[in-house]
Amino acid sequence: MMVTLALMTLGALAAAMAPRLMARADWPDREPVLALWVWQCVVAAVLLCCVLAMALSAAAAWESVRSPVFGPAPSAVVDAYALKTYEPWAGPLAVLLACGGAWTAAMLTREVRRTRARRRQRRADLLLRSPRLPGEERGGERLVVLEGDRPQAWWLPGAAPQLAITTAALRRLKGRQLDALIAHEQGHARARHDLLLYCASALAVGFPQVPVFAAFRDQVHRLVELAADDMASRRFGRLAIALALVELNEDRGVFGPCPAQCAEVPQRVHRLLEPAPRLTRGRRLRMTAIAALVPAVPLLVTFIPGLSALA
Template identity: 80%
Template sequence: MMVPLALLVLGGLVAAMAPRVLTRSDWPDREPVLALWVWQCVVVAVLLCCALAMALSAASAWDAVRGNVFAPAPRGVVEAYALTAYGPWAAPVAVALACGAMWTAAMLTREIRGARARRKQRRAELLVRSPLLPGEEAGADRLVVLEGDRPDAWWLPGGAAAQLVITTAALRRLKGSQLDAVLAHEQGHARARHDWLLHCSSALAAGFPQVPVFAGFRDQVHRLVELAADDVASRRFGRLTIALALVQLNEERGVFGPCPNQVAQVPQRVHRLLSAAPRLTAGRRLRLTAAAALVPVVPLLVAFMPGLSALR
């Protein structure tokens, strides 16, 4: 059972060590989009380790599975894996990993259904507070202005029916290009489909709360998507403009006081925008991108190495 065991050990090491390395690095704040890419590659690598270990363990335990997994492979490739020598632990490991896969699918399904229900409810509330004008289609992409004493702006995703919502208090407080910067920030979320990243990270963390990489993925995604959207707005309207807009929208929520509330990441976002740390060089960004892309390749090499060696 050497290959499945090697895959499980590899997945465990990546799941335990990658969050520590990434959270202790200082470059993700400078390159949030690249950091999101690295986190996704790490999570995919862990999931690949589990999926490949499950397939090989099941192939060892049951002939029917073995016939499907190794159907197009020559006899020498099957013999290279020594499936009959895996022992009695193959079936329990395969069943445990299959249960984990089903649990992951269930968590993803629950998260997506919950998000759709919440989105549907919020759309119904928006239609009550801001009815459609004569001739306006319900699915049209539109800017919704709501009466409200609290300055706020958010993007309600939904594909073709996505909506940007802003309150009248925000319109009164935002000056000059600050409003355009806030709209660009929210549109940055929409174009990058950050809602899907948030749903996937939340589902994995809820399903496996004791796995460090999934908990770290959820926490960092919630932070990095905001930094990435800030950068989208700052490239068009400047760092000072979006920083002032964040202050105007959040100064009455207690986030800048000695006892900040749950949106306390706003001061860090403002400080990051005003400090204007330089981006990584193009060469270093390219190297990090390539290195991250290779992380999911390692489990594939571990899984296919015996078969490739047998084909020489």
């Protein structure tokens, strides 16, 4: 009983406090890859709390679940969890958490299907505007140039990522600026940021009232762009990618008075032109290790009674 309550409390605290702590921190913009790792570990810990609480509640409510969960564990271990003293709401709680898991899976499946449908449509439109030449093979990483009066560039994720760029963008971007833009988009494809975006969107849509999932989605969309900027700047310099962002977006009016949702590009340019010092290598390693331990906390809470009984 106490273990289940501890897990639910731990998950609720993590879901409520993590967004506030990350919002107050001044290092995520300096280390976007590390920030993405921390967010993933926190979300994994919240989900793990729910899964473990569901397993214990179901084991307490139904004998048919208890045997597979505890398997050949000694009776002393089973007794340490005091499953028979669980309140009558153990069964409803297990069902509620199981429904939450099923809903999460359904939201993720829906998000993947919708994204794949949009991707197929965009690839069909791309093929219509830029048909393959006779003898050109399907697949492989391709750069597609399209006629267009508006400077644009975008990538299509998948098994064979494609980068599409308009002729207006090619006229504006020269030399290292164009190379930096291509490196930015390749960074998205190689890091498979699309998978992270799928999961973040599915959780936020499925559970809009959970602060950690909404913050996770918002921060992932921002941090993947910063991470890709850093990938490009390491190869071609910060000035090159900053100028490329300016050339691509200055006609959209984002560098003057604009809604808050359009302020991301000026912030990215400012970050590139006036970079804050990175965290030291030692601090990055410590934070990476600490974040990796966060999902281990629910496991530790769950197994402490059993390990104590064996001691």
